[in-house]
Amino acid sequence: xxxxxxxxxxxxxxxxxxxxxxxxxxxxxxxxxxAYVPDVLVGDYTIVHVGFALTKLDETSALExxxxxxxxxxxxxxLGVGEAASGPTSVTG
Amino acid sequence: xSDHLDLAGWSCPMPLxxxxxxxxxxxxxxxxxxxxxxxxxxxxxxxxGGVLAQLGDAAVLGVGGGRIAMSTDSFVVRPRFFxxxxxxxxxxxxxxxxxxxxxxRPLHLAVGMVLEEGLQxxxxxxxxxxxxxxxxxxxxxxVTGDTKVVDSGHGDGVYITTTGIGVLDPGVDLGPHRVRPxxxxxxSGPIGLHGIAVMSVREGLEFGSEIVSDCAPLHGLxxxxxxxxxxxxxMRDPTRGGVAATxxxxxxxxxxxxxxxxxxxxxxxxxxxxxxxxGLDPLYxxxxxxxxxxxxxxxxxxxxxxMQAHERGAGAVRIGTVVDEHPGVVxxxxxxxxxxxxxxxxxxxxxxxx
Amino acid sequence: MRxxxxxxxxxxxRALLDDIHRTVTRPWALMEVCGGQTHTIIRxxxxxxxxxxxxxxxxxxxxxxxxxxxxxxxxxxIASRPDVIFCSFGxxxxxxxxxxxxxxxxxxxxxxxxxxxxxxAVRLAQENPxxxxxxxxxxxxxxxxxxxxxxxxxxxxxxxxFSLLVSHVLVPPAxxxxxxxxxxxxxxxLAAGHVCTVMGMSEYExxxxxxxxxxxxxxxxxxDVLQGIRQALLQLEEGRAELENAYPRAVxxxxxxxxxxxxxxxxxxxxxxxxxxxxxPMSGWRLRPEFADYDAEKRFDVTAITTEESALCRSGxxxxxxxxxxxxxxxxxxxxxxxxxxxxxxxxxxxxxAYYQFRRLESPVTA
Numbered sequence: 001x002x003x004x005x006x007x008x009x010x011x012x013x014x015x016x017x018x019x020x021x022x023x024x025x026x027x028x029x030x031x032x033x034x035a036y037v038p039d040v041l042v043g044d045y046t047i048v049h050v051g052f053a054l055t056k057l058d059e060t061s062a063l064e065x066x067x068x069x070x071x072x073x074x075x076x077x078x079l080g081v082g083e084a085a086s087g088p089t090s091v092t093g
Numbered sequence: 094x095s096d097h098l099d100l101a102g103w104s105c106p107m108p109l110x111x112x113x114x115x116x117x118x119x120x121x122x123x124x125x126x127x128x129x130x131x132x133x134x135x136x137x138x139x140x141x142g143g144v145l146a147q148l149g150d151a152a153v154l155g156v157g158g159g160r161i162a163m164s165t166d167s168f169v170v171r172p173r174f175f176x177x178x179x180x181x182x183x184x185x186x187x188x189x190x191x192x193x194x195x196x197x198r199p200l201h202l203a204v205g206m207v208l209e210e211g212l213q214x215x216x217x218x219x220x221x222x223x224x225x226x227x228x229x230x231x232x233x234x235x236v237t238g239d240t241k242v243v244d245s246g247h248g249d250g251v252y253i254t255t256t257g258i259g260v261l262d263p264g265v266d267l268g269p270h271r272v273r274p275x276x277x278x279x280x281s282g283p284i285g286l287h288g289i290a291v292m293s294v295r296e297g298l299e300f301g302s303e304i305v306s307d308c309a310p311l312h313g314l315x316x317x318x319x320x321x322x323x324x325x326x327x328m329r330d331p332t333r334g335g336v337a338a339t340x341x342x343x344x345x346x347x348x349x350x351x352x353x354x355x356x357x358x359x360x361x362x363x364x365x366x367x368x369x370x371x372g373l374d375p376l377y378x379x380x381x382x383x384x385x386x387x388x389x390x391x392x393x394x395x396x397x398x399x400m401q402a403h404e405r406g407a408g409a410v411r412i413g414t415v416v417d418e419h420p421g422v423v424x425x426x427x428x429x430x431x432x433x434x435x436x437x438x439x440x441x442x443x444x445x446x447x
Numbered sequence: 448m449r450x451x452x453x454x455x456x457x458x459x460x461r462a463l464l465d466d467i468h469r470t471v472t473r474p475w476a477l478m479e480v481c482g483g484q485t486h487t488i489i490r491x492x493x494x495x496x497x498x499x500x501x502x503x504x505x506x507x508x509x510x511x512x513x514x515x516x517x518x519x520x521x522x523x524x525i526a527s528r529p530d531v532i533f534c535s536f537g538x539x540x541x542x543x544x545x546x547x548x549x550x551x552x553x554x555x556x557x558x559x560x561x562x563x564x565x566x567x568a569v570r571l572a573q574e575n576p577x578x579x580x581x582x583x584x585x586x587x588x589x590x591x592x593x594x595x596x597x598x599x600x601x602x603x604x605x606x607x608x609f610s611l612l613v614s615h616v617l618v619p620p621a622x623x624x625x626x627x628x629x630x631x632x633x634x635x636x637l638a639a640g641h642v643c644t645v646m647g648m649s650e651y652e653x654x655x656x657x658x659x660x661x662x663x664x665x666x667x668x669x670x671d672v673l674q675g676i677r678q679a680l681l682q683l684e685e686g687r688a689e690l691e692n693a694y695p696r697a698v699x700x701x702x703x704x705x706x707x708x709x710x711x712x713x714x715x716x717x718x719x720x721x722x723x724x725x726x727x728p729m730s731g732w733r734l735r736p737e738f739a740d741y742d743a744e745k746r747f748d749v750t751a752i753t754t755e756e757s758a759l760c761r762s763g764x765x766x767x768x769x770x771x772x773x774x775x776x777x778x779x780x781x782x783x784x785x786x787x788x789x790x791x792x793x794x795x796x797x798x799x800x801a802y803y804q805f806r807r808l809e810s811p812v813t814a
Binding site: 003004006008016017018026030033035036037038045047049050051052054055057058059061062063064065066068069070072073075076079 | 703
């Protein structure tokens with residue numbers, strides 16, 4: 001219960017005292033409400049749920065997370081892990 | 094309420110026996126639609142020649158020593174105008190394509206229109222001229238038609254029904270009966286464009302995107318493929334219900350299993366983004382200018398080369414294989430190497446928040 | 448960094464899976480709370496890629512599955528009225544009420560519309576001043592800020608023909624109820640990432656303390672879910688019980704204070720019935736009395752509702768992880784995705800529908 005999609009803010013404006021923005025979701029553009037993220041500016045990425053931005057995505061944290069995953073991969077290599085159940089052979093030949 | 098209408102065994106979110114009526118899902122191209130056809134229409138129409146029961150998008154008929162293919166379709170899309178075309182384009186290309194999928198050369202179209210009182214003549218003119226242009230592009234003639242008008246409030250602007258006829262060359266024999274384990278499953282290009290284009294302007298879901306419908310006639314691509322010497326077993330255009338519905342229909346009617354590689358399925362980035370945004374699966378999104386072909390295994394590469402050389406098949410990709418395991422079921426290997434069953438959609442996909 | 452493709456990378460998925468296989472030495476049962484996480488699991492086939500000893504129990508984190516029958520029936524009644532435009536998220540349209548669903552109401556002539564955001568419903572209200580526009584405000588804490596602000600905006604704009612039918616449910620009381628159950632199978636939880644984006648993580652600390660159970664706040668992309676599972680399994684194997692955040696790019700310990708404030712202003716806690724489970728005390732939010740004029744329950748006097756749940760349906764036990772869907776006598780017979788008796792067979796991430804699809808693979812039927 002939380003289809004929150006990352007989108008990049010491309011435009012911000014105010015209407016009746018509330019901040020709105022245009023966000024780009026990988027090519028799809030939709031107007032969203034920024035009322036809950038006063039610190040989000042043009043260029044920032046945000047998680048949007050049913051038309052409302054809920055948080056600014058932290059790029060540093062994202063990169064660290066990916067780096068963590070990569071290090072798990074390196075650890076697997078060192079330990080010679082990788083014989084875990086492999087998927088079915090490719091069906092496209 | 095008719096006595097002989099036995100509703101046991103129908104698919105329906107709610108049992109129809111208490112409220113036996115048509116619901117929107119019956120038009121979605123999925124399991125509900127199948128039910129309406131198989132349990133109500135088929136028994137009612139009767140089917141001496143067994144042609145109707147094949148439930149192909151077109152019927153192949155013996156006429157005067159030769160064979161023709163005949164197909165009919167109704168076009169009720171809302172909105173009538175969408176990025177990349179309008180209902181007129183769909184009405185011509187949709188039926189041209191259904192005829193072409195049998196391997197026939199489309200020749201003639203009949204057009205029935207139901208117009209709602211109050212429809213602007215300028216709009217009707219635009220739709221009609223669109224149809225004329227689309228027919229010329231597809232090499233077919235609009236040879237007969239009918240036009241009716243209904244009271245304002247009873248028609249949603251315009252409903253168009255087109256019936257197409259094409260001729261089959263001797264020896265062309267396509268259909269589920271030819272599908273075999275080992276067959277290559279090929280899609281002619283990127284999927285999801287039409288459905289997303291329409292959805293992007295549908296009320297309540299409007300979002301800005303550059304996605305335009307892929308509505309186009311496929312007769313030329315079909316002809317090129319048949320002329321190339323490829324042993325084509327079956328073709329279908331994945332309209333309502335998307336590639337998922339088409340693969341399921343073919344798997345069921347040919348009693349084979351289908352395995353596809355999700356990573357191989359061509360989805361444009363912006364379609365993927367739109368689907369992610371709405372919570373939709375691209376495999377279930379409608380296409381109007383694509384075909385899925387089942388070809389003999391040894392001809393897979395030739396089929397791809399032939400299609401890619403044609404303007405309508407430039408993005409052709411092999412997405413899977415017919416197998417003898419799990420007959421009637423379509424299975425996908427996911428992006429991360431897992432498996433999932435790609436079921437026949439129940440009705441039209443709805444955007445979700447979950 | 449686009450925050451999407453990167454978190455679905457197959458090579459990194461393989462790395463996480465290999466590590467999970469290396470880590471697990473005995474059977475464990477995990478529950479992912481959120482329907483969105485279940486969706487990712489099923490969609491990507493994660494459940495089959497995990498070691499056999501790991502059981503994923505799909506939790507009640509799906510508003511489709513847990514919205515009380517009475518609320519659905521109330522929604523159906525309101526949506527049937529000729530002067531009403533009833534707006535809902537797509538998820539809810541096929542959920543069975545007592546005898547029908549919103550799709551049926553639509554085919555009977557009701558004006559039922561799928562919207563992407565509650566703000567769309569307010570706009571419809573402004574554009575249709577002669578109609579009553581009702582928005583079906585279901586969901587977990589994630590959706591509450593949107594619904595709350597929609598109400599305050601409607602008030603500010605003076606939109607009088609708009610109201611909200613509220614049925615918010617809260618995650619921590621649900622987890623507590625599951626942990627309190629004498630037949631508790633779940634050994635660790637993957638908490639719902641976006642719920643925590645709003646509410647923060649503090650509500651889960653007491654649960655970890657009291658019940659000595661690992662709770663890992665988890666995201667929704669394939670790598671996020673795999674990492675959440677991996678962290679939970681590491682804790683279990685090491686005998687730890689801690690609150691961890693596996694979704695730090697979108698979740699901070701304090702959550703979103705601005706959203707929490709508005710939510711508290713508009714909603715108050717109440718007891719809530721969870722379909723199939725029963726009443727969980729203080730597990731829901733409803734509109735405060737000062738917003739009664741936007742409360743659809745008060746605006747529409749809905750009487751004469753006789754709720755009738757299928758006698759065969761055991762969805763409550765499934766949602767609590769007490770039985771697997773296959774253990775229900777109606778599974779695959781009276782109850783299938785095409786003719787569901789209860790909500791978990793309707794929703795694409797409902798546990799029963801998910802099991803049904805997988806079972807088709809093992810013993811397929813051509814019908």
